[in-house]
Amino acid sequence: MLKAVQKNATKGDPQSVISAIDHYCRNKEWAMNVGDDKGLILDSVLTEVNPSAALELGTYCGYSTVRIARLLSPGSKLITVEFNPAFAAVARQIIAYAGLQDKVTLVEGPSGDLIPKLRERFGVKSFDFVFLDHWKDRYLLDTKLLEDCGLLQKGTVLLADNVICPGTPEYLKYVRSSPRYESRYYKSNLEYTKLEDGLEKSVFLG
């Protein structure tokens, strides 16, 4: 994937990096990026929220990191968390190739350990936007952790990938039944396939 970006994308042009990855993953080797179909929904929700402080759980190779960071207003920041050092190493190069390294802080390690440290380490008061795309059985645990650490504020938008495939049933049940969230499902398809998947947008009500 990284070679495809270096070969086919233009340095400093995030859209060309996104297109190069999508083309490669559709035609050569599938990979678990949020992809171009769900990516358009991510773009529109992100543009609507226009966050000054955004968090991504599950960087993988940085595809959604680039999608998010390219739409941030000047001065806004994205913190992205990745547990797997090999993925993180690729992501750093892809984010830099897109020229977005100044907007992105990539933190390596388990989300459960890092979330409680984000305030002291990065001076984050709270997040306006959270993209959940990491281990599917961590979505609910980490959402509750974000609540308990006071990192969500009234109006914070959580956007969760893969709520159908591979699926995050406990998380869905929680955000759809809790009085503290206003939740909505955006139907789409699993990246680069015809299988159903979708994004769940949940607004924290405080």
Ligand SMILES: O=C(NC/C=C/[C@H]1OC[C@H](O)[C@@H]1O)c1cc([N+](=O)[O-])cc(O)c1O
């Ligand atoms: O596991 C998925 N994502 C979470 C990956 C999590 C972790 O894998 C190793 C690394 O530590 C990374 O953080 C996933 C899986 C599929 N899938 O179709 O299997 C599709 C997706 O969009 C996904 O995000």
Ligand SMILES: [Mg+2]
């Ligand atoms: Mg995903």
